Amino acid sequence: xxxxxxxxxAPHLAPPLVLILIYAGLIVLGCAALKLPFAxxxxxxxxxxxxxxxxxxxxxxxxxxxxxxxxxxxxxAVVMLLIQLGGLGLMTFAVLILSMFGLPVGFTHRLYLxxxxxxxxxxxxLALTRMILKVVFICEFVGxxxxxxxxxxxxGWGEGLWQALFHSVSAFNNAGFALFPDSLSKWVGNxxxxxxxxALYILGGLGFTVASDIWRVRRWHRFSLHTKLMLxxxxxxxxxxxLAFGIMEWTNPGTLGSLSWSDxxxxxxxxxxxxxxxxxxxxxxxxxxxGTSLMFMTLMVIGAGSTSTGGGIKVTTFxxxxxxxxxxxxxxxxxxxxxxxxxxxxxxKVLALSIxxxxxxxxxxxxxxxxxxxxxxDLAFETTSAFGTVGLSRGITGDFDGAGRAIIMAVMFVGxxxxxxxxxxxxxxxxxxxxxxxxxxxxx
Amino acid sequence: xxxxxxxxxAPHLAPPLVLILIYAGLIVLGCAALKLPFAxxxxxxxxxxxxxxxxxxxxxxxxxxxxxxxxxxxxxAVVMLLIQLGGLGLMTFAVLILSMFGLPVGFTHRLYLxxxxxxxxxxxxLALTRMILKVVFICEFVGxxxxxxxxxxxxGWGEGLWQALFHSVSAFNNAGFALFPDSLSKWVGNxxxxxxxxALYILGGLGFTVASDIWRVRRWHRFSLHTKLMLxxxxxxxxxxxLAFGIMEWTNPGTLGSLSWSDxxxxxxxxxxxxxxxxxxxxxxxxxxxGTSLMFMTLMVIGAGSTSTGGGIKVTTFxxxxxxxxxxxxxxxxxxxxxxxxxxxxxxKVLALSIxxxxxxxxxxxxxxxxxxxxxxDLAFETTSAFGTVGLSRGITGDFDGAGRAIIMAVMFVGxxxxxxxxxxxxxxxxxxxxxxxxxxxxx
Ligand SMILES: [K+]
Ligand SMILES: [K+]
Numbered sequence: 001x002x003x004x005x006x007x008x009x010a011p012h013l014a015p016p017l018v019l020i021l022i023y024a025g026l027i028v029l030g031c032a033a034l035k036l037p038f039a040x041x042x043x044x045x046x047x048x049x050x051x052x053x054x055x056x057x058x059x060x061x062x063x064x065x066x067x068x069x070x071x072x073x074x075x076x077a078v079v080m081l082l083i084q085l086g087g088l089g090l091m092t093f094a095v096l097i098l099s100m101f102g103l104p105v106g107f108t109h110r111l112y113l114x115x116x117x118x119x120x121x122x123x124x125x126l127a128l129t130r131m132i133l134k135v136v137f138i139c140e141f142v143g144x145x146x147x148x149x150x151x152x153x154x155x156g157w158g159e160g161l162w163q164a165l166f167h168s169v170s171a172f173n174n175a176g177f178a179l180f181p182d183s184l185s186k187w188v189g190n191x192x193x194x195x196x197x198x199a200l201y202i203l204g205g206l207g208f209t210v211a212s213d214i215w216r217v218r219r220w221h222r223f224s225l226h227t228k229l230m231l232x233x234x235x236x237x238x239x240x241x242x243l244a245f246g247i248m249e250w251t252n253p254g255t256l257g258s259l260s261w262s263d264x265x266x267x268x269x270x271x272x273x274x275x276x277x278x279x280x281x282x283x284x285x286x287x288x289x290x291g292t293s294l295m296f297m298t299l300m301v302i303g304a305g306s307t308s309t310g311g312g313i314k315v316t317t318f319x320x321x322x323x324x325x326x327x328x329x330x331x332x333x334x335x336x337x338x339x340x341x342x343x344x345x346x347x348x349k350v351l352a353l354s355i356x357x358x359x360x361x362x363x364x365x366x367x368x369x370x371x372x373x374x375x376x377x378d379l380a381f382e383t384t385s386a387f388g389t390v391g392l393s394r395g396i397t398g399d400f401d402g403a404g405r406a407i408i409m410a411v412m413f414v415g416x417x418x419x420x421x422x423x424x425x426x427x428x429x430x431x432x433x434x435x436x437x438x439x440x441x442x443x444x
Numbered sequence: 445x446x447x448x449x450x451x452x453x454a455p456h457l458a459p460p461l462v463l464i465l466i467y468a469g470l471i472v473l474g475c476a477a478l479k480l481p482f483a484x485x486x487x488x489x490x491x492x493x494x495x496x497x498x499x500x501x502x503x504x505x506x507x508x509x510x511x512x513x514x515x516x517x518x519x520x521a522v523v524m525l526l527i528q529l530g531g532l533g534l535m536t537f538a539v540l541i542l543s544m545f546g547l548p549v550g551f552t553h554r555l556y557l558x559x560x561x562x563x564x565x566x567x568x569x570l571a572l573t574r575m576i577l578k579v580v581f582i583c584e585f586v587g588x589x590x591x592x593x594x595x596x597x598x599x600g601w602g603e604g605l606w607q608a609l610f611h612s613v614s615a616f617n618n619a620g621f622a623l624f625p626d627s628l629s630k631w632v633g634n635x636x637x638x639x640x641x642x643a644l645y646i647l648g649g650l651g652f653t654v655a656s657d658i659w660r661v662r663r664w665h666r667f668s669l670h671t672k673l674m675l676x677x678x679x680x681x682x683x684x685x686x687l688a689f690g691i692m693e694w695t696n697p698g699t700l701g702s703l704s705w706s707d708x709x710x711x712x713x714x715x716x717x718x719x720x721x722x723x724x725x726x727x728x729x730x731x732x733x734x735g736t737s738l739m740f741m742t743l744m745v746i747g748a749g750s751t752s753t754g755g756g757i758k759v760t761t762f763x764x765x766x767x768x769x770x771x772x773x774x775x776x777x778x779x780x781x782x783x784x785x786x787x788x789x790x791x792x793k794v795l796a797l798s799i800x801x802x803x804x805x806x807x808x809x810x811x812x813x814x815x816x817x818x819x820x821x822d823l824a825f826e827t828t829s830a831f832g833t834v835g836l837s838r839g840i841t842g843d844f845d846g847a848g849r850a851i852i853m854a855v856m857f858v859g860x861x862x863x864x865x866x867x868x869x870x871x872x873x874x875x876x877x878x879x880x881x882x883x884x885x886x887x888x
Binding site: 248289290291293294295298321322324325327328329347348349350351352355356359362365366369370375376377379380 | 692733734735737738739742765766768769771772773791792793794795796799800803806809810813814819820821823824
């Protein structure tokens with residue numbers, strides 16, 4: 001009975017399936033568009049086109065061809081469009097799903113809707129979508145204007161404006177695609193690049209719920225718990241990653257060692273900020289020490305925020321993991337933070353999401369190791385980068401053959417649509433129906 | 445008030461502190477004994493002695509000197525004694541703590557004691573301890589007798605009996621110390637070695653609660669939930685690891701490739717079984733493919749059973765992690781298994797234990813990478829091996845300098861006493877006193 005009833009309530013395709021179909025469809029279309037003769041300067045293979053389309057739609061940024069030289073203006077525009085649709089699409093989808101299920105999205109009180117999908121009026125959703133689009137386009141326009149002040153003097157009006165627009169869209173959507181073979185290394189010490197690009201990807205990575213909460217409320221003590229956790233977590237992670245990167249790479253001749261003092265500081269900030277999901281770089285990632293690479297892998301798994309353009313298990317998930325551990329040591333059976341309490345059901349969600357993520361990364365790495373010769377650390381780094389839709393690489397993306405590419409493409413896809421699909425499952429959890437006697441197992 | 449009351453109830457040193465002090469004391473004594481002039485054939489450094497003592501007391505088996513040739517009979521006897529005390533001590537301690545806190549240890553109904561420490565009579569605990577000792581010594585004696593049938597014909601009565609006793613004790617306690625530089629590779633195809641040694645370490649690794657439950661109850665449907673999970677989990681992991689090892693290494697000339705068909709099967713069984721915590725090997729671990737090495741690392745983290753001589757996060761913890769994930773996908777908010785229900789509090793314990801373990805491994809590996817040059821995979825493998833008190837190595841244990849050794853020693857120590865200390869914290873969890881309003885964070 002219960003099943004029939006819930007079926008009647010939602011007779012449409014399940015939203016996660018819609019999401020997966022949309023993303024798969026975008027990739028197919030993007031692949032076809034990139035394979036058009038006038039999209040590339042020299043012909044690329046279907047495999048190249050499929051990989052680039054997947055990387056763009058999942059806003060990852062791993063590349064098997066050089067975006068700036070292999071694609072014509074049309075090809076680059078296709079990549080930019082795929083990035084915009086892939087990044088914006090997921091953000092919008094996430095916000096719409098949250099609002100459908102009555103979770104506060106922080107935009108307007110009208111959108112605190114109940115669980116029944118039918119109560120969400122199309123007008124409300126349309127208004128919300130329009131709001132998201134407006135915010136995104138304003139951010140990208142301002143970003144492009146600022147970037148143009150660097151690119152236009154160097155490349156002229158036409159080329160410079162295009163570069164500014166492309167990198168602004170790529171940055172806000174945390175895509176990490178750049179038009180230069182060494183990403184943004186040329187501007188390692190340029191203040192405008194070092195402030196504008198990170199501002200765009202950090203903003204995009206905070207997520208729409210946080211951005212709108214900040215915009216609407218503007219006072220710390222009235223922020224939602226989610227916003228507070230995201231802000232504290234993001235700032236802490238930025239400080240930690242920039243500091244650790246700077247200290248560990250300071251004298252490494254392959255990265256910071258060859259730069260001036262001020263460039264080293266800029267590069268530490270940029271690399272520290274880019275790692276969780278943005279994927280741009282201003283130093284050569286393949287030259288990182290093994291210790292920094294390990295730290296980067298942990299940051300790539302953590303990722304950015306919910307309802308954002310970023311990937312990973314999400315900052316809030318990471319914080320709840322830490323809080324649960326602290327609560328455990330303080331011998332509490334619940335998590336208290338900022339005067340709110342997180343129930344055990346949230347812990348269970350976090351646990352499931354983390355386990356699935358770890359299993360996914362391990363299985364993918366295992367498969368890669370079986371079918372591809374290569375350094376263990378390089379492959380582990382690449383897999384983690386694909387999972388977190390980060391796009392940083394130690395330089396082996398081009399080496400993959402068919403099977404290796406297929407694995408990385410699958411990880412990028414699951415890394416992008418997986419967490420939201422799980423998030424949907426969380427929101428539709430059924431209450432248990434049968435109780436069993438409690439059991440105990442010894443775990444220590 | 446509540447704190448004063450609980451202090452009155454338990455005026456002794458906290459059991460975890462006792463455990464830590466005992467283990468630290470054993471290591472110091474062992475180090476001093478191994479440094480005695482007549483303990484070694486050629487003088488060893490204090491660092492060598494400390495590392496060996498730590499490895500023996502924590503039943504890990506990582507070695508910086510060759511146990512068989514560097515130590516005299518006295519020195520080897522010290523190592524064996526440290527193994528016995530380290531393995532047996534923790535098992536006994538764990539069982540005693542469980543029984544003190546009224547958790548069923550499956551041995552006798554008299555021992556279902558309440559939470560108050562004072563209600564546990566010394567007689568009960570003594571009887572339990574005597575029972576444990578009896579079981580352990582019978583197992584080790586039978587094991588030694590079987591092993592003697594191999595070693596005595598090869599090495600004569602004196603040497604052969606000693607080797608049989610040493611390896612029986614080392615195997616039952618999951619220590620992995622062998623008297624031969626290539627562990628047990630010489631007997632890669634010997635059925636007695638391939639059955640006796642694994643039988644000892646699997647039995648030791650199941651844990652006392654499981655062994656006594658099997659001994660006492662003898663019927664599947666009356667086994668405790670813990671016993672059922674341990675048996676199913678252990679068998680599944682044995683099958684998986686032996687199969688995967690065999691398939692992946694079958695044609696690797698450095699491991700199985702150079703062996704006969706029957707030896708390959710024996711070696712697959714032995715390596716599959718040894719990896720979770722025992723630490724013996726019959727093929728060269730340094731020659732494993734990267735894929736197998738990754739699989740081995742996951743097995744080393746999983747480890748053996750609670751109240752056992754083995755390490756790791758424990759098989760039951762791993763199973764609860766998987767069950768929580770499955771429950772999540774089935775949209776249940778509790779875990780049902782074998783007609784019992786595991787509450788969310790158990791999930792929280794599992795989460796805390798897993799997070800702490802992962803953080804420990806990552807921090808140790810990070811520290812190792814900073815202070816020691818070496819291959820990333822080798823160092824990751826070594827760290828995981830130390831955490832799981834496994835003792836398998838890709839051959840770099842001897843390369844570590846002071847800092848590297850100190851890190852590995854610390855990881856072995858925490859890997860051994862950490863989980864039980866946490867287990868104690870689990871058992872003494874306080875109920876929360878203040879409720880906060882519920883908060884929500886978005887995790888997907
Ligand atoms: K990216
Ligand atoms: K061991």
